[in-house]
Amino acid sequence: MWRHEKTRFLSMKPRCTRRRPSFRFFGSGGFPRRCLSDFPTFPEMNQEVKTEEAGEIDLLDLLKFLNHHRWKIAASAIGGLSLAGLYAFVLATPVFMSSALLLPVQSQNLDQLGAASALMGKKLGNSGDVDLYQSLLTSRTVIKKLIRTEIAESDSSSKMTPVYQALDIDTSNPIKLEVAIKNLSKSIKVDSKESGVGGILEVKAEAKSPWLAQQLLSSILKIGQEEIRLIRIERTNVIINRLGIAVSQAKSEWDSAAGALTWYKDRNRSIILPDQMLKIAKFEMEKQAKEQKYLLARKEYEMQLLEQAKAAPPMMILDPANYPAKASKPQKKLLLVFGLFAGLFGSCGFLMAFRTLTKAQIKSN
Numbered sequence: 232m233w234r235h236e237k238t239r240f241l242s243m244k245p246r247c248t249r250r251r252p253s254f255r256f257f258g259s260g261g262f263p264r265r266c267l268s269d270f271p272t273f274p275e276m277n278q279e280v281k282t283e284e285a286g287e288i289d290l291l292d293l294l295k296f297l298n299h300h301r302w303k304i305a306a307s308a309i310g311g312l313s314l315a316g317l318y319a320f321v322l323a324t325p326v327f328m329s330s331a332l333l334l335p336v337q338s339q340n341l342d343q344l345g346a347a348s349a350l351m352g353k354k355l356g357n358s359g360d361v362d363l364y365q366s367l368l369t370s371r372t373v374i375k376k377l378i379r380t381e382i383a384e385s386d387s388s389s390k391m392t393p394v395y396q397a398l399d400i401d402t403s404n405p406i407k408l409e410v411a412i413k414n415l416s417k418s419i420k421v422d423s424k425e426s427g428v429g430g431i432l433e434v435k436a437e438a439k440s441p442w443l444a445q446q447l448l449s450s451i452l453k454i455g456q457e458e459i460r461l462i463r464i465e466r467t468n469v470i471i472n473r474l475g476i477a478v479s480q481a482k483s484e485w486d487s488a489a490g491a492l493t494w495y496k497d498r499n500r501s502i503i504l505p506d507q508m509l510k511i512a513k514f515e516m517e518k519q520a521k522e523q524k525y526l527l528a529r530k531e532y533e534m535q536l537l538e539q540a541k542a543a544p545p546m547m548i549l550d551p552a553n554y555p556a557k558a559s560k561p562q563k564k565l566l567l568v569f570g571l572f573a574g575l576f577g578s579c580g581f582l583m584a585f586r587t588l589t590k591a592q593i594k595s596n
Contacts, residue, residue, distance in 0.1 A: 325560070
């Protein structure tokens with residue numbers, strides 16, 4: 232009976248769900264059979280598994296990977312630097328830039344318009360001068376005259392040669408000529424040196440040699456001055472013709488008003504009535520108005536004749552075209568830095584992409 236009660240008591244105890252470790256050996260290795268919960272857990276391992284499953288990048292692991300391939304990265308950076316140096320010092324054609332400073336001449340009228348503003352007949356600021364000179368100096372008329380202009384072959388030679396020969400332009404081919412005109416127009420830049428109306432303008436020209444850049448800019452400024460002067464003269468002629476018609480019309484109106492006043496006074500020698508006095512006052516006012524109109528038109532006409540007689544160039548050359556001491560393009564330091572960083576970051580990006588693709592291929596297999 233005692234055994235039966237003991238067995239019954241033991242059967243009432245809660246049974247452990249965890250399997251007790253067994254010391255029986257199995258297999259050829261002789262390892263003890265144990266429950267998985269008996270082994271210690273490793274949070275780092277679990278975190279790494281979760282990180283890989285979530286697709287996140289372990290920065291430390293990435294740095295170790297890049298450090299492992301540091302020689303490849305260094306070789307790629309040196310390769311990019313070498314290619315940039317080869318292009319900057321050997322392959323690239325040097326471009327030289329010459330610059331000059333201009334000051335637009337102000338008009339002598341009451342409004343004190345800038346030369347470019349007066350030429351356009353509007354009150355424009357310094358941006359108007361820049362736009363006008365940029366348009367005129369790069370126009371087809373100026374560029375075509377520039378191509379036919381003769382310049383010295385070099386600074387040590389007095390022999391003159393046309394610009395189209397110095398630039399190897401085929402003038403017999405219309406398509407090549409148009410391309411050359413567009414390229415020359417793009418090589419000329421006009422920018423403001425100071426702010427305000429009638430400020431200083433800076434003109435730049437690019438060429439393949441220092442002497443050629445200086446000669447091209449000097450010729451462009453000379454042709455541009457003459458071209459703008461001719462435009463001003465032509466515009467003044469148009470204004471003079473219109474003002475002449477207006478002066479003649481104002482003179483005829485003044486004569487008509489004066490004749491009407493004289494005729495009325497001759498018809499009414501004895502002015503006694505108020506109605507007669509009122510009419511005479513109206514005739515005199517009309518005559519004075521027409522006289523003022525004629526005088527104003529005549530004054531403007533005379534001023535335009537004076538402007539045409541002066542016909543001064545609308546710009547003063549403060550600083551002539553300089554002789555560039557060094558090439559403006561290519562920018563060798565910038566190219567070297569760009570080549571170095573391109574090789575460095577390009578190799579890092581390629582290695583990271585290759586690593587990602589390899590991992591993805593392993594997971595898929």
